[in-house]
Amino acid sequence: MRVAIIGAGPSGMAQMRAFEAASRAGEEIPEFVCFEKQSDWGGQWNYTWRTGLDEHGEPVHSSMYRNLWSNGPKEVLEFADYTFDEHFGRPISSYPPRPVLWDYISGRVEKSGVRQHVRFSTVVRWVDYDDAAEQFTVTSEDLPSGTTTSETFDRVIVGVGHFSFPRMPDFDGIETFPGRVMHAHDFRGAEDLAGRDLLVIGSSYSAEDIGSQAHKMGARSVTASYRTAPMGYEWPDGFEEKPLVLRFEGSTAHFADGTSREFDAVVMCTGYLHKYPFLPDDLALDSPNNVYPAGLYKGVVWQRNPHLFYLGAQDQWLTFNMFDAQAWFVRDLILGKIEMPPAEERQADIDTWLARFEAIETVADEVRFQVEYTGELIEATDYPMFDLEEVIEIFLAWKRDKKDDIMGYRDRTYRSVMTGTIAATHHTRWVDELDDSIARYLAPVPTDAVGAGAPRAPR
Amino acid sequence: MRVAIIGAGPSGMAQMRAFEAASRAGEEIPEFVCFEKQSDWGGQWNYTWRTGLDEHGEPVHSSMYRNLWSNGPKEVLEFADYTFDEHFGRPISSYPPRPVLWDYISGRVEKSGVRQHVRFSTVVRWVDYDDAAEQFTVTSEDLPSGTTTSETFDRVIVGVGHFSFPRMPDFDGIETFPGRVMHAHDFRGAEDLAGRDLLVIGSSYSAEDIGSQAHKMGARSVTASYRTAPMGYEWPDGFEEKPLVLRFEGSTAHFADGTSREFDAVVMCTGYLHKYPFLPDDLALDSPNNVYPAGLYKGVVWQRNPHLFYLGAQDQWLTFNMFDAQAWFVRDLILGKIEMPPAEERQADIDTWLARFEAIETVADEVRFQVEYTGELIEATDYPMFDLEEVIEIFLAWKRDKKDDIMGYRDRTYRSVMTGTIAATHHTRWVDELDDSIARYLAPVPTDAVGAGAPRAPR
Numbered sequence: 001m002r003v004a005i006i007g008a009g010p011s012g013m014a015q016m017r018a019f020e021a022a023s024r025a026g027e028e029i030p031e032f033v034c035f036e037k038q039s040d041w042g043g044q045w046n047y048t049w050r051t052g053l054d055e056h057g058e059p060v061h062s063s064m065y066r067n068l069w070s071n072g073p074k075e076v077l078e079f080a081d082y083t084f085d086e087h088f089g090r091p092i093s094s095y096p097p098r099p100v101l102w103d104y105i106s107g108r109v110e111k112s113g114v115r116q117h118v119r120f121s122t123v124v125r126w127v128d129y130d131d132a133a134e135q136f137t138v139t140s141e142d143l144p145s146g147t148t149t150s151e152t153f154d155r156v157i158v159g160v161g162h163f164s165f166p167r168m169p170d171f172d173g174i175e176t177f178p179g180r181v182m183h184a185h186d187f188r189g190a191e192d193l194a195g196r197d198l199l200v201i202g203s204s205y206s207a208e209d210i211g212s213q214a215h216k217m218g219a220r221s222v223t224a225s226y227r228t229a230p231m232g233y234e235w236p237d238g239f240e241e242k243p244l245v246l247r248f249e250g251s252t253a254h255f256a257d258g259t260s261r262e263f264d265a266v267v268m269c270t271g272y273l274h275k276y277p278f279l280p281d282d283l284a285l286d287s288p289n290n291v292y293p294a295g296l297y298k299g300v301v302w303q304r305n306p307h308l309f310y311l312g313a314q315d316q317w318l319t320f321n322m323f324d325a326q327a328w329f330v331r332d333l334i335l336g337k338i339e340m341p342p343a344e345e346r347q348a349d350i351d352t353w354l355a356r357f358e359a360i361e362t363v364a365d366e367v368r369f370q371v372e373y374t375g376e377l378i379e380a381t382d383y384p385m386f387d388l389e390e391v392i393e394i395f396l397a398w399k400r401d402k403k404d405d406i407m408g409y410r411d412r413t414y415r416s417v418m419t420g421t422i423a424a425t426h427h428t429r430w431v432d433e434l435d436d437s438i439a440r441y442l443a444p445v446p447t448d449a450v451g452a453g454a455p456r457a458p459r
Numbered sequence: 460m461r462v463a464i465i466g467a468g469p470s471g472m473a474q475m476r477a478f479e480a481a482s483r484a485g486e487e488i489p490e491f492v493c494f495e496k497q498s499d500w501g502g503q504w505n506y507t508w509r510t511g512l513d514e515h516g517e518p519v520h521s522s523m524y525r526n527l528w529s530n531g532p533k534e535v536l537e538f539a540d541y542t543f544d545e546h547f548g549r550p551i552s553s554y555p556p557r558p559v560l561w562d563y564i565s566g567r568v569e570k571s572g573v574r575q576h577v578r579f580s581t582v583v584r585w586v587d588y589d590d591a592a593e594q595f596t597v598t599s600e601d602l603p604s605g606t607t608t609s610e611t612f613d614r615v616i617v618g619v620g621h622f623s624f625p626r627m628p629d630f631d632g633i634e635t636f637p638g639r640v641m642h643a644h645d646f647r648g649a650e651d652l653a654g655r656d657l658l659v660i661g662s663s664y665s666a667e668d669i670g671s672q673a674h675k676m677g678a679r680s681v682t683a684s685y686r687t688a689p690m691g692y693e694w695p696d697g698f699e700e701k702p703l704v705l706r707f708e709g710s711t712a713h714f715a716d717g718t719s720r721e722f723d724a725v726v727m728c729t730g731y732l733h734k735y736p737f738l739p740d741d742l743a744l745d746s747p748n749n750v751y752p753a754g755l756y757k758g759v760v761w762q763r764n765p766h767l768f769y770l771g772a773q774d775q776w777l778t779f780n781m782f783d784a785q786a787w788f789v790r791d792l793i794l795g796k797i798e799m800p801p802a803e804e805r806q807a808d809i810d811t812w813l814a815r816f817e818a819i820e821t822v823a824d825e826v827r828f829q830v831e832y833t834g835e836l837i838e839a840t841d842y843p844m845f846d847l848e849e850v851i852e853i854f855l856a857w858k859r860d861k862k863d864d865i866m867g868y869r870d871r872t873y874r875s876v877m878t879g880t881i882a883a884t885h886h887t888r889w890v891d892e893l894d895d896s897i898a899r900y901l902a903p904v905p906t907d908a909v910g911a912g913a914p915r916a917p918r
Contacts, residue, residue: 007706010914037869047642050627050632050640051511051645052510052511052518052519052625052641052642052644052645053511053518053624053627053642053644054626055627055629056732056734057518057625057732057734057736058736059511059512059516059518060511068635125584125585125736125737126585139585139737140737141740146740146743146745147740148739148740148743149803165512165516166511166512166516168509168512168513168514169514170514171827173795174508175525177508178650178651179650179651180639181508181510181647181650182510183511183512184512185511185512186510186511188640189637191638192638192639192723193638225669232884242524244762253465264651266883273515273516275516277516277584277600280598280607281600281605281606281607284605284607286605308522340702361720379780
């Protein structure tokens with residue numbers, strides 16, 4: 001049996017780790033090949049200065065900007081089989097910057113020795129399924145040489161993520177705006193916005209985080225424009241929320257409340273598309289960004305063709321450890337350790353979860369939905385179980401901490417669900433830290449550190 | 460017989476016009492379908508404010524910026540079968556802005572009634588050739604619905620151009636540059652650069668034109684960095700040329716001559732890739748940007764499979780009328796009016812032209828090479844022949860005019876090779892015109908016009 005894994009981001013890395021763990025435990029595993037468009041792994045966490053199209057003319061995958069720090073506590077994304085303590089050898093803070101998280105997730109798979117299975121700089125162009133042979137043909141291109149190859153696989157696992165293709169709405173008059181207009185996907189840093197007036201369109205995590213970053217880097221003003229409801233945080237001076245932009249007229253944006261204002265730059269934080277340009281329509285997931293995309297048994301098995309799997313296709317409260325739960329579950333389905341139920345049984349299970357999904361009313365409901373979904377997958381495998389209620393508690397504390405201090409929540413600390421370790425209070429407050437490197441992060445307390453104050457009790 | 464045309468830019472439009480002209484002349488023509496990724500035709504000339512990825516998450520095709528004016532005289536690109544006089548009904552100037560040229564090329568095919576053959580917002584995902592059946596399978600996606608379709612064609616004509624996928628080199632330290640870093644492909648206007656210091660990397664048309672545009676729009680300084688040789692024009696104050704950037708250190712660029720300077724923005728004018736992501740490697744052209752890409756008989760027939768054609772794959776002195784010559788020639792090969800020679804004969808012809816190509820020493824040689832190549836194709840078809848020597852003369856005059864006044868050459872006028880019409884002196888000098896719309900261009904002399912002075916003798 002041959003398995004193709006498409007994407008060596010957090011999901012594909014989890015899938016390789018899952019197969020390798022089974023192999024180490026003495027089980028026979030299929031041959032697997034992981035196709036990765038970028039020249040290194042880490043997916044979204046593999047930062048690039050490039051925007052738009054990459055050095056090979058492929059759409060840039062990562063939406064990271066150079067100063068990004070985790071916007072959720074690391075305690076809710078920790079691997080159960082490879083803790084932060086194991087990787088770093090000492091407690092670190094709860095909201096690490098990007099390179100620290102990249103180091104953590106890549107450290108695990110480096111130790112697993114699975115790099116040999118990845119074809120880097122190789123993009124999957126097209127996937128076909130042959131009903132008679134029950135096999136996929138995967139056509140890929142080695143980007144440096146341009147060589148195209150078609151080969152057959154028995155199973156395909158799609159782990160390309162869904163935060164790479166920007167959803168970029170049109171606005172009346174936007175073509176007359178003289179400054180830069182970009183999507184959050186192409187935002188790489190806010191230094192250039194110092195002293196300038198920024199409009200962010202959107203009210204979700206990108207708007208919140210890019211707006212905050214611009215404020216931190218000295219933007220003269222930040223205006224966030226929402227469609228349905230404001231984010232509602234206690235924003236610092238110079239940061240305001242406005243209803244939706246109706247139209248642009250040169251550098252002036254006109255809002256739904258009748259007000260208008262001039263801006264130097266616009267960043268559209270308007271979400272992403274589920275897009276799988278290498279899949280025919282009968283294999284391609286098409287869903288809004290939610291915690292229960294349609295057509296996936298246990299959130300991973302393509303109901304119309306159970307030889308095809310998706311990892312991480314959900315909107316995400318949990319991330320790395322949920323991808324693990326999915327990867328372990330998919331592995332065991334492929335190994336036959338978990339039986340693939342017939343279509344009707346799968347549909348009944350989908351319908352049960354769909355009813356729960358439709359009953360979601362609050363953010364807390366949604367968090368619980370996803371945590372319990374993840375728990376169900378873990379129960380079915382040998383992935384280490386952890387205290388799910390404690391994870392939910394951390395999410396709720398995180399929400400309170402943001403409400404309490406949107407520019408300061410990243411200085412808070414929490415307790416690891418996996419090890420009980422209390423996170424370290426970082427040497428510098430997020431709002432004062434201008435060096436986001438891992439070297440600076442891991443350095444002993446620098447002499448110029450602007451401490452996060454007296455340690456607080458972890459939540 | 461069924462023919463697929465990929466791309467409804469100037470090349471694909473020429474191909475449809477060619478078929479339609481034959482049909483109007485009473486000939487039987489094959490069924491043809493034109494696949495166009497964008498929602499309208501015009502290709503490169505179909506301006507969009509979007510950058511990077513479009514509303515469907517596809518790579519943005521057009522590299523146009525909103526203020527672009529033709530950088531060559533319209534007299535060298537005029538259609539022989541549809542003149543500027545016929546379209547506009549009166550003389551216009553020699554260097555029109557983008558919307559005027561878009562209007563001209565789309566006006567011709569609107570009149571031809573070929574719009575019905577175009578599947579807009581439809582991207583070709585993959586093309587396969589079946590040797591036994593001698594047919595192509597073309598798999599495409601209707602972008603608004605996500606529907607994928609595979610269908611067979613006997614001939615495929617690739618007219619997607621090769622100025623859409625940026626060639627974006629890496630530079631040591633570029634990831635530390637705090638301002639905007641973009642390729643010319645993503646440049647949409649220079650208003651935002653007023654009062655700022657711009658670095659353009661490159662010494663070809665994009666660097667020359669974007670640098671000039673930034674100067675026109677009030678950039679504090681423009682520095683153009685060359686790899687081999689400076690452009691060498693008499694630049695205005697505030698515009699200088701430097702050798703290659705060796706590295707960046709924050710906002711400072713260090714040049715090969717040991718000097719350094721701080722910049723606010725970088726535009727890489729570093730060229731484009733021949734990239735055909737929908738073609739397997741045995742069908743995909745791979746060439747540097749030159750006037751004689753390898754492997755194309757008469758510059759259009761894919762030597763390894765003469766059922767596949769390329770239009771406009773050359774670097775371009777001539778444009779619209781050369782695409783016409785190619786389209787008419789390809790049409791007549793497909794109709795059997797011109798016989799497709801066997802492979803050895805084609806190769807012998809390729810080798811003859813290759814020898815001429817390799818003997819090119821000067822710019823004038825290269826212009827003559829392309830003009831004579833175009834003439835050879837026209838000779839073989841019923842496309843109206845025109846005075847090729849006169850075209851070469853206009854090219855040489857244009858080169859002299861740029862040397863003479865790089866910020867003023869667009870105010871010069873030439874005489875149509877097709878009609879003998881002397882171009883109108885435009886009501887406003889290029890350097891003073893801030894409204895690039897077709898309405899403004901075609902308006903009678905506006906009261907605020909800053910005239911191009913006394914009419915000069917046409918070249």
